[in-house]
Amino acid sequence: MTPEILARITAARAARDLSDLARQAVATTAQPAGTAERIEQARRLRKLAGDVVDLIAFAEALGGASWEEIATALGRRDPDTVEREFTEDVAEWGAKSEAELERAAEGFEDLDAWYARHREDQDPERGTPVADLLNRH
Structure with a gap:
């Protein structure tokens, strides 16, 4: 397990949560609610x-x-500013032990199961996208 893999798992968890929250927003469209x-x-x-x-x-x-590539992808002009925003987290995650990384990644299999339940025909056919990430590295 590497810090990069853990960050990708963490991003996948956040994407799952975003998808769930968006689905809930659609479900409540007709419900009375205030501004x-x-x-x-x-x-x-x-x-x-x-x-x-x-x-x-x-x-x-x-x-x-x-940082130049990341800044450009983010639509930002100053790579140094982007680097400063992430430097502390990059250093902190880079210093984590293998055991800490493994503990933080526990339950990643739930992401694969979530993907399988929610996958639609137009989505990529990936049976175990998170497990595949772990097997790739």
């Missing part, structure tokens, strides 16, 4: 989507991508 409640629900979606982007960028940094 503040509907906007708050949308803000939660936006926040979680931002978290997914940050986690993916973080995983790319842990995988060795350059």
Whole structure:
């Protein structure tokens, strides 16, 4: 287990949570709700989507991508600013022991099961996308 793999698992968990929250938003479309409640629900979606982007960028940094490449992909101009935003987390995760990484990744199989339950015909045919990540490295 590497810090990059753990970051990718963490990003997959956040993407799953975002998908679940978006499905709940669709399900409540016709329910009576106040302006503040509907906007708050949308803000939660936006926040979680931002978290997914940050986690993916973080995983790319842990995988060795350059800050210039990450900044460009994020639509940002200053790679140094992007690097400063992630430096502390990259160092912290990079210092984790193998045992800490393994413990943090526990339950990753649930992501594969979630994907299998929610997969639609247009989605990639991947039986075990997270397990495949672990087997690849």
